[in-house]
Amino acid sequence: MSDLPFQPVVTLAGMILRREISPVDLVRAVIDRIDRYDGILRSYITVCRESALAAAQEAEREIFAGRTRGPLHGIPVSHKDISWTKGIRTTANSRVLLDFVPQYDATHVRKLSEAGMILLGKTNTHEFACGDLKVFGTTRNPWDLSKVTGGSSAGSANAVAAGLAVTATGSDTGGSIRVPASFCGVVGLKPTYKRVSRYGVIPLSFSMDQVGPMTRTVADCALLFSVMAGYDPLDPTTSKFPVRHFDTKQSADITGVILGIPQEHFYEELDPEVDAAIHTALRHLENLGARLEPVALPRARDLSGVYHLLIMVEAFGNHAARLRAHGPNYGPRARRRISTGAFYTTAEHQQAAQIRGLWIRELNQVMQRVDALVVPTLPFPAINLELEESNLPDYSWGTRHFNLSGHPALSIPCGFTSGGLPIGMQLVSKAFGENTLFRIAHTYEQSTDWHKRRPLLEEVEMYAR
Amino acid sequence: MLVDLEWLRREAANQGLSLTDEDLEVIRQKLHEVKTALATLRLEETTEIELGLPYRFAGADATDGGLGDDDPLAG
Secondary structure, eight states, X not given: OOSGGGSOHHHHHHXXXXXXXXXXXXXXXHHHHHHHHHHHHOOEEEEOHHHXXXXXXXXXXXXXXXXXXXXXXXXXXXXXXXXXXXXXXXXXXXXXXXXXXXXSOOHHHXXXXXXXXXXXXXXXXXXXXXXXXXXXXXXXXXXXXXXXXXXXXXXXHHHHHHTSOSSEEEEESSSTTHXXXXXXXXXXXXXXXXXXXXXXXXXXXXXXXXXXXXXXXXXXXXXXXXXXXXXXXXXXXXXOSOOOOOOGGGOOOOTTOEEEEXXXXXXXXXXXXXXXXXXXXXXXXXXXXXXXXXXXXXXXGGXXXXXXXXXXXXHHHHHHHHHHHHGGGSOHHHHHHHHHTTSOOHHHHHHHXXXXXXXXXXXXXXXXXXXXXXXXXXXXXXOBHHHHHHSOOOGGGGTHHHHHHOOOEEEEEEEEOTTSOEEEEEEEESTTOHHHHHHHHHHHHHTXXXXXXXXXXXXXXXXXX | OOSOXXXXXXXXXXXXXXXXXXXXXHHHHHHHHXXXXXXXXXXXXXXXXXXXXXXXXXXXXXXXTOSOTTOTTOO
């Protein structure tokens, strides 16, 4: 099969400009892989075969006529199925929305389309970004089919990892980009709150939701982010703070960068292989010129209940009318989790908001002294599928903190277990400091080869037989 | 348990929610866990944190004058 779907966007864009390949070749190559592997991996809810090929032909005509729109022109992108796509059903993996066809595109979908990207399909997600994967089948981890992908941007992560997508987008309310990125060995960015428009994205929690890219390399992530980010009059929470492009050529140096290492929570009770991988990565960052500085974040341990209360109160606010009308059509996990938000008191909500404020203050004080924090994305590698069914683990263990605070956070691969499962490292910077994350992550990535590994899909083929 | 199943049943009905007893039992356990955790986190003194603060958290832009545009590596 073609190797094209695994190539970085920057490489593919150069090949297209030099007419070594056309966007049609690229889209066909990805669709071939979808046809071969999606029956097992369940990356997609909807594949836009015909419209993607038609868009690729149009892109080919434009580019070959010299009317290129930039490096994303002719490159396929797949969007999580909670992002509205004009004329293409958007289900949120729920029986409640099985026949819902939006009349317009979400802002990030529109922006990437205007940059010339080709909508390849809608990726699988946990129901309403917080429930089950029942309606369209369970996503599987391409590194080991018996393991979870994590979620809720599950299909975006496993599609990028397995070459069933070149690039993808996801949403992240407590880790839903970074957790599956870590489990599947790809790059995933939760941007700063306010940085990317949520217009046209089915909401879970208005104060924590963010939309971001999921890619195979940091440079690709930065490229998509630079298009997705920015003020949107249709989303009044977005910032007018200018978006600055990240230049990989001028940024591969982290000499003198100060990296904060939290002394509480984030390095406690780690799986031994995660512990070894993250400490090896820290030594590597030191060797690249970064300085490690221990920092105190004692409130980091206290945020599980605070996070759960705030997210579910907001989620219930969003879903209340629909739950009343269609509650039995929700899957049990989404129905129960969201309904929990109906039963907290106002006093408890205000207490949670106060603790959130104190956490933000504590974190901001630390961020004044460092350029970024480095922590494991998760304390354990991907778990068995059956375990997730019986007892949902604490997936947001290392990620919810930065949804509560709004800071940008990036997960990149930093190793593999002896069983071949990816391990993720999370970098967190000051508000609107995405380029800091890209600089550190790109420098690390270019001096390691984790991002070059690919899952062996013979197991998928055997499974299919 | 901090939350009584019968109270949950009545409150769900009052809010117009169609939840089964199995749903309510799962919800009750989660409410107990979160409410218990919050009870251990009560603040010991009055804080000057105003209630609006959590929602102005990442305001590094010129429009709301928050933190953050001092990133030496950005750009």
